[in-house]
Amino acid sequence: MTDPTAPGPLAAIAALIADPARARMLAALMGGEALTAGELARIAGVAAATASGHLARLTEGRLLLVHVQGRHRYHRLASEEVAAAIETLGGLAARIAPVRHWKHGEDARQARLCWNHLAGRLGVRLHARLTGEGWLTPVPGGWDASRDGRARLAATGVDLARAETAPRFACDCMDWSERRPHLAGGLGREIASAWIARGWLRRLPASGEDDILARRRLALTPEGARGLKDGLGLDLAA
Amino acid sequence: MTDPTAPGPLAAIAALIADPARARMLAALMGGEALTAGELARIAGVAAATASGHLARLTEGRLLLVHVQGRHRYHRLASEEVAAAIETLGGLAARIAPVRHWKHGEDARQARLCWNHLAGRLGVRLHARLTGEGWLTPVPGGWDASRDGRARLAATGVDLARAETAPRFACDCMDWSERRPHLAGGLGREIASAWIARGWLRRLPASGEDDILARRRLALTPEGARGLKDGLGLDLAA
DNA sequence: CCGACACTTCGCCATGGACCGAAGCACCGG
DNA sequence: CCGGTGCTTCGGTCCATGGCGAAGTGTCGG
Structure with a gap:
């Protein structure tokens, strides 16, 4: 058999x-x-x-x-899990491999995409901020958003209703460069796409095709920095 | 070159x-x-x-x-990262592979070791409880324990001083069966070893050598259940 | 209807690496 | 000093798999 x-x-x-x-x-x-x-x-x-x-x-x-x-x-x-596994394995490789020089590593540690949501310092700080203020609380299978949290996110252009109709509302994903969870799942996807659409984040051109980070690097625009500071009290310069 | x-x-x-x-x-x-x-x-x-x-x-x-x-x-x-990567990859395999029947899967989802710390429902609930009560707060590079948190953990036999001298005081590790972080790092190791030494947790005999979970399954003893409930207000029957 | 294009299937070759037995080394006990 | 044991190194076999070009299938554009 x-x-x-x-x-x-x-x-x-x-x-x-x-x-x-x-x-x-x-x-x-x-x-x-x-x-x-x-x-x-x-x-x-x-x-x-x-x-x-x-x-x-x-x-x-x-x-x-x-x-x-x-x-x-x-x-x-195919899924969040696949992305998470590759992210973790890539992080292990980055730490373990004979310190291969990551050309644009610093950019990517700052902000990058992890499949369809935000990773890097930005992703982790966002996660910490949203949970730290009680705007978002983890519950089994997803998240619970407070009234205040909903208003804050909506003000940044995030369509919460659509995020909630996603197969899985949200989940955590481990960030290899920061060793802390960042926001993934349906909500993570909505946030990333909303902020990119709004011009707060800009995809950087691919460089070094065989690099794990090649097509994932993001830059925070001045408007984005302002928006995050005003809307969520998130000051990334700090 | x-x-x-x-x-x-x-x-x-x-x-x-x-x-x-x-x-x-x-x-x-x-x-x-x-x-x-x-x-x-x-x-x-x-x-x-x-x-x-x-x-x-x-x-x-x-x-x-x-x-x-x-x-x-x-x-x-070699390290926490290696364990985390294998854990994540194993979780992906469990979800993706043509639903291979995990013989003792239910046990392992309840409580298992992830290298040297606790994983499964127990690990995740513990993590949630410690952070939810404000006993432990994540800070860059580790954790901050409140006075109350220190007392609670010490009462369960955990040597916090030793955990703090570990190269890395603590960090999160993603739990594949629960999709939530559980407590890893130096503190995770101390907690697991203390509770096993104290007889709160018991290693189950290895079975099915080629199984990812073969040597990792744990059982919570009656004393352990009582201790967790009394000491940390953590009722795993719930 | 025909050529261009995107992709897959097929046939073939080359190579990396998994495996074992036997021999070699290191360590322990007497 | 000598036999037993744990592990590694060596030499050789064998197979799985990655690689390509050429031919086949389906789709679009004129």
């Missing part, structure tokens, strides 16, 4: 990430965008045929979801 | 975990004990020669530390 030589689930998942080409693809997808097979092949540095095989394995292994649109196949990370 | 074909750090770390034999070794070491090369060879189901090679690679890759004692070589996980 069951193959006795079959690798355990832990080894099986790790094996999916362990190939350099696949790792580059996954790292690129940590930016949250859905990318086509062709783009991923280019990023991974392999031929289209090879990339196709890799993407099939990743999809089969439930790490990716595919969205077919015409003759393009868009691939994206 | 640098080899252009070299795998990135992410792939390199994943590759270390991706081999079935090595994954079994790492899973066994998640119980927190240091094991000899021979024991690990038996657990992994490979010959001594093979195991030796695997252990050398894991050590070289900074996932393990070795402690030589006479003709034995004791191996243990």
Whole structure:
């Protein structure tokens, strides 16, 4: 029935990430965008045929979801858990590996995307602020927002109603550079997209394609800094 | 200078975990004990020669530390980060893999070790209780304990002074079964060891060697349940 | 309807690395 | 000093998997 030589689930998942080409693809997808097979092949540095095989394995292994649109196949990370696992593993790699020089590491520690929500110092400070003021309290399976918290978030352009209709309202995600949880889940996604749409955050151009942080770096704009200070009392200069 | 074909750090770390034999070794070491090369060879189901090679690679890759004692070589996980990464990856595997039946899964979700601290429902509820009452507040790089919090913890037999002298006083670690942080770091280690020493928690015998949870399952004793309720107001039956 | 394009499938090759047995080293006990 | 034990190193085998080009499938644009 069951193959006795079959690798355990832990080894099986790790094996999916362990190939350099696949790792580059996954790292690129940590930016949250859905990318086509062709783009991923280019990023991974392999031929289209090879990339196709890799993407099939990743999809089969439930790490990716595919969205077919015409003759393009868009691939994206399958879930929060996948993003969290890659984030954690990447953090371990950053600490452990013979101190490979992360070119734009400082930027990324400041603010970056973790799949679809905010990470880095910004993400962690935001999490601490929202919970510290009692605006948000963790409850099993999500969050509870106080009246004041709702008003504050709404004032920054976050659509709380939509966040609450997400399959999972919200959850924590461990931040490797800060070693503290940041805000993920449906609410984390809403916040990130709202603030990017509003021009408070700006995606920085990808650089160093094989870098874990390549497509994830963010910059806080002057308006964003002002908005966070006025709206949430969050002063990132401090 | 640098080899252009070299795998990135992410792939390199994943590759270390991706081999079935090595994954079994790492899973066994998640119980927190240091094991000899021979024991690990038996657990992994490979010959001594093979195991030796695997252990050398894991050590070289900074996932393990070795402690030589006479003709034995004791191996243990190198750090909190390693444990956290394996925990997260294992959680992803548990969610993603074709629902492999975890024999004693329910026990382990209740209480288990995560390297050297408490995880599962117990770990998460403890974390929530300590922070919720203001007994412990996260600060950058560790925790701040209130006077009341110190007294409460000391009353349960936890040596706070020793926890504070640990390289890192404390930190969070994401719990995969509960999706909430539990208490790790120096304080987490002190709490777990104190409560096990005091007979509040009991290690359950290993079963199913290749299971991620094999050597990590814990049972709360009646005295433990009473102690937690009286000392910290933590009622796990609820 | 036909060529261009995006992607997959197929066939093949090359290589990395997992594995073992045997031999070599280090340590312990007598 | 010598045999037993724990572990590593060495030499050799074997297989899984990544890699590519070429051919096949489906979709869009004219």
